Amino acid sequence: MSAWRPLGRVVVVGAGSAGCVLAARLSERDDVHVTLLEAGPDHRSADTPPEIAGASFVAAKDLPGRSWLDLLATRAAGQDPRVYTRGRGIGGSSAINAMVALPGLPADYDEWVSRFGCTGWGWDDLRPCFEQSALVLHRAPRGEWGEMSMAMAAAVPRAAEGVLLTRTADGRRSSVNDCYLEPARGRHNLTVIGDALVDRVLLDGRRAVGVLLADGRQIPADTVIVAAGAIHSPAVLLRSGVDTPGVGDNLHDHPSFPIALRRHRPAALDALPIATVAMLSSEMGEGSDGVDDLQLLPMEHVDPSMPDLAMVMAALMRSHSRGTVRLASSDPTIDPTVEFDMLSDGRDVAPMTAAIDAVEQALAHPAFAAVGEVLPYDRSPDGVRAALGDYVHAAGTCAMGTVVDTRCGVIGYEALLVCDASVMPQVPRANTHWPTVAVAERLVQLI
Ligand SMILES: Cc1cc2nc3c(=O)[nH]c(=O)nc-3n(C[C@H](O)[C@H](O)[C@H](O)COP(=O)(O)OP(=O)(O)OC[C@H]3O[C@@H](n4cnc5c(N)ncnc54)[C@H](O)[C@@H]3O)c2cc1C
Numbered sequence: 001m002s003a004w005r006p007l008g009r010v011v012v013v014g015a016g017s018a019g020c021v022l023a024a025r026l027s028e029r030d031d032v033h034v035t036l037l038e039a040g041p042d043h044r045s046a047d048t049p050p051e052i053a054g055a056s057f058v059a060a061k062d063l064p065g066r067s068w069l070d071l072l073a074t075r076a077a078g079q080d081p082r083v084y085t086r087g088r089g090i091g092g093s094s095a096i097n098a099m100v101a102l103p104g105l106p107a108d109y110d111e112w113v114s115r116f117g118c119t120g121w122g123w124d125d126l127r128p129c130f131e132q133s134a135l136v137l138h139r140a141p142r143g144e145w146g147e148m149s150m151a152m153a154a155a156v157p158r159a160a161e162g163v164l165l166t167r168t169a170d171g172r173r174s175s176v177n178d179c180y181l182e183p184a185r186g187r188h189n190l191t192v193i194g195d196a197l198v199d200r201v202l203l204d205g206r207r208a209v210g211v212l213l214a215d216g217r218q219i220p221a222d223t224v225i226v227a228a229g230a231i232h233s234p235a236v237l238l239r240s241g242v243d244t245p246g247v248g249d250n251l252h253d254h255p256s257f258p259i260a261l262r263r264h265r266p267a268a269l270d271a272l273p274i275a276t277v278a279m280l281s282s283e284m285g286e287g288s289d290g291v292d293d294l295q296l297l298p299m300e301h302v303d304p305s306m307p308d309l310a311m312v313m314a315a316l317m318r319s320h321s322r323g324t325v326r327l328a329s330s331d332p333t334i335d336p337t338v339e340f341d342m343l344s345d346g347r348d349v350a351p352m353t354a355a356i357d358a359v360e361q362a363l364a365h366p367a368f369a370a371v372g373e374v375l376p377y378d379r380s381p382d383g384v385r386a387a388l389g390d391y392v393h394a395a396g397t398c399a400m401g402t403v404v405d406t407r408c409g410v411i412g413y414e415a416l417l418v419c420d421a422s423v424m425p426q427v428p429r430a431n432t433h434w435p436t437v438a439v440a441e442r443l444v445q446l447i
Pocket residue numbers: 013014015016017018019037038039040057061085086087088089090091092093094096097098099100101102196197198199227228229230232233236332391392393394420421422430431432433434436
């Protein structure tokens with residue numbers, strides 16, 4: 001484990017769910033100066049574009065400049081690569097995500113300790129980090145729910161309560177830019193720089209001494225924390241020549257299968273797309289306890305050009321299949337090659353099938369017939385593989401226990417840390433924003 005040392009001048013690479021938490025919390029300390037670097041645009045909370053502040057994450061993610069448009073990924077073998085959405089700009093993916101806030105199961109984090117040796121990262125350690133996070137959480141009132149959410153609540157009683165969302169009581173998105181960075185902006189020891197694409201970490205031997213930006217600027221540092229997300233953090237390390245085994249391996253997400261409906265009445269495109277989710281159990285136990293490992297996600301609208309198209313996603317919240325992130329080029333403006341290889345581990349096939357069964361059962365409820373007509377889909381093994389999607393929950397590519405130690409220090413290096421969804425050795429059975437925030441809160445406690 002990396003020895004404790006003063007942090008001094010800290011450079012944080014990436015202003016997403018983890019990076020903003022790190023910058024805000026570390027700059028609470030007078031002995032630290034934090035420079036937060038973000039590839040996309042920076043703005044104050046009050047200047048948040050309406051598409052990002054509003055109810056629809058579909059509008060947020062489609063806002064020019066706020067996602068990595070050239071980033072492609074292959075979900076399952078045989079598929080062509082398609083865009084893999086990641087947030088870009090201040091707040092990172094928390095500024096464009098669907099705002100669902102779930103912590104995951106205690107067993108998810110206890111497994112980080114028992115199976116991956118991540119001492120200090122069990123549920124008892126992380127629970128306070130969830131509870132004390134500065135995230136603003138609120139359930140949408142029923143009056144704001146769309147027909148799809150109402151139908152899911154009728155079909156699956158566990159969906160009736162609705163899900164916590166990272167937004168205020170008056171419905172404004174609360175990204176980590178709003179709830180972490182904004183209150184810290186006035187500090188003399190915090191500098192936020194937008195439009196700053198980091199090429200690589202500068203190393204003196206095996207010690208990080210700063211970063212090089214794609215435009216040639218160098219920023220010296222006593223400590224570098226890479227928080228560029230599960231796709232770009234391994235890419236930054238690989239461009240830097242970091243030779244720790246496992247960088248870019250262990251890529252995984254929650255595989256999903258979409259079933260579309262043609263709505264009888266089109267949705268309002270500025271309406272909240274997701275107000276509830278249904279967690280169910282496959283009760284299939286090979287390498288898993290089979291509890292709450294399925295998520296059914298009803299979406300009111302998914303595409304601005306087709307307001308009559310709705311969707312239910314069947315997601316497998318616990319998968320064994322693993323893929324890779326590899327450099328396509330040493331040029332920092334070229335995104336890495338991303339292959340998830342979902343369903344390559346045979347243990348994932350039966351629970352994925354159970355997830356699709358569960359959606360079909362829900363859709364058989366008359367409440368859904370009143371919303372729209374289910375469009376044809378192919379649930380043969382080949383059909384499932386061809387249509388398989390992601391859940392935008394990439395994790396694991398700088399895994400704790402393999403690439404980083406239990407202080408998030410890159411093994412074999414000094415003054416170089418990684419902290420974001422990439423350090424999760426196994427993604428929890430939850431949407432990944434709140435867990436990523438908790439991971440960053442935990443690292444700050446530890447250092
Ligand atoms: C469309 C969408 C919907 C989602 N919905 C939900 C949801 O409803 N609930 C939920 O819990 N999770 C959701 N997620 C997932 C969740 O938001 C992410 O898992 C989480 O935000 C990841 O945090 P992170 O800190 O690892 O990375 P990010 O938040 O992605 O932050 C990484 C940051 O690093 C920057 N960066 C990358 N490379 C460089 C570089 N070289 N130089 C400088 N900066 C760089 C990026 O621009 C980005 O701002 C969603 C994600 C997406 C994309």
